[in-house]
Amino acid sequence: MWVGHLRENSSMYKRAPSRDYSTMDDVEENLDILDNGLDKGTSNPSWKLSLPHVLVATISSFLFGYHLGVVNEPLESISVDLGFHGNTLAEGLVVSICLGGALIGCLLSGWIADGVGRRRTFQLCALPMIIGASMSAATNNLFGMLVGRLFVGTGLGLGPPIASLYVTEVSPAFVRGTYGAFIQIATCLGLMGALFIGIPVKDIPGWWRVCFWVSTIPAAILAAAMVFCAESPHWLYKQGRSAEAEAEFERLLGVSEAKFAMSELSKLDRGDDTDSVKLSELLHGRHSKVVFIGSTLFALQQLSGINAVFYFSSTVFKSAGVPSDIANVCIGIANLAGSIISMGLMDKLGRKVLLFWSFFGMAISMMLQATGATSLVSNVGTLYFSVGGMLLFVFTFALGAGPVPGLLLPEIFPSRIRAKAMAVCMAVHWVINFFVGLLFLRLLEKLGPQLLYSMFATFCIMAVIFVKRNVVETKGKSLHEIEIALLPQD
Secondary structure, three states, rough: OOOHHHHHHHOOOOOOOOOOOHHHHHHHHHHHHHHOOOOOOOOOOOOOOOOOHHHHHHHEEEEEEEEHHOOOOOHHHHHOOOOOOOOHHOOOOOHHHHHHHHHHHHHHHHHHHHHOOOOOHHHHHHHHHHHHHHHHHHHOOOHHHHHHHHHHHHHHHHHHHHHHHHHHHHHHHHHHHHHHHHHHHHHHHHHHHHHHOOHHHHHOOOHHHHHHHHHHHHHHHHHHHHHOOOOOOOHOOOOOOHHHHHHHHHHHHHHHHHHHHHHHHHHHHOOOOOOOHHHHHHHHHHHHHHHHHHHHHHHHHHHHHHHHHHHHHHHHHHHHOOHHHHHHHHHHHHHHHHHHHHHHHHHOOOOHHHHHHHHHHHHHHHHHHHOOOOOOOOOOHHHHHHHHHHHHHHHHHHHHOOOOHHHHHHOOOOOOOOOHHHHHHHHHHHHHHHHHHHHHHHHHHHHHHHHHHHHHHHHHHHHHHHHHHOOOOOOOHHHHHHHHHHOOOO
């Protein structure tokens, strides 16, 4: 019965020319037709079966957050102990060389994930984090620190795209959004963990080495625990290993749901050779539109000013008389609170709604901060606008603009290009991230906070318009339904 319904409804959805896929209204109509037409036959599978696998995968996101924040507090102590105190270039390299490594790891992630599978890619992600953190912890010179940070950065680049891929491919459709939000929550916990571990650094000589050593523990747990986790059934099926794919579906969804999941998977073209996916096809071929959407979402996420807010938060709070450590805690709490709320709303309101209103709230927040930077308000008003606007910005970012892109993109990318397309989009993320970090303080000095915050608000408004016109809603839909609705003609 299910197969008959699928054939009937697959012919009903609007196949669009390959150059523009279809309008988002048509795509969402296609999804509704498929969702209403398919006789799904069984109830939702138990979320408990897939949860342990998802939690292990999010350890990579915890490490991502931890390593982004691990040098913030200890940087001064590191520079003194390693003999480059006062050398701002060297200090900047210790922080930013991770971004270079992350770009390398990110660019390789899609090809590695398609070549060796998702589980082994997680283990390869953990390996440079263990080696790099150990090198940084044990070094007695700047060169060793930089090499260690570069190794760690490579692991950081591998982690986020693989985590998004894996969570998307092993999660039941009805909780996929909730599980996707775990990635953002784990990142927040990693950032807060780095802050917490770094507290004694000013009182205990050499404590910064402990900060690096500690990070090897979750990395080792990730590598070891992945041995016991399920491989992505989607990847196994693309390799022609159908029996293993069905066995993994049984582990993740239960025996009763595994047959249905396999029948869904079999309706898509069986495992196109992933090695045949070339970069030119992603940038100029029939899938270029959906890759453009993904890359633009990540670019707008970074151009919204989120990292600039993190960089500048201590200064804003300091002007309000709040110590930097308290400022970091406030930012962390706002980030975590928004992430937890998004977890509950992701599969209720949907990805598009959260993304739309998140960028809208971020635009309002940036306008508040721009207002606080003018001479039109009193000193007390300036503090309220600046501090309140900053906390609201981080909170609204965590509601949608933070977690949604990493979840949405693996959902809308066809199975054949999913890993490599994620690599391209995440590379855009890292490049924009690098340039925002590089130019923010210079732009702040040249343009002033009012104009700079207004620019960030403009990017947020652009993101609102872009989401409205180009993003399709995917909540509750299987990857199969999404793919056939978005599938371009040859």
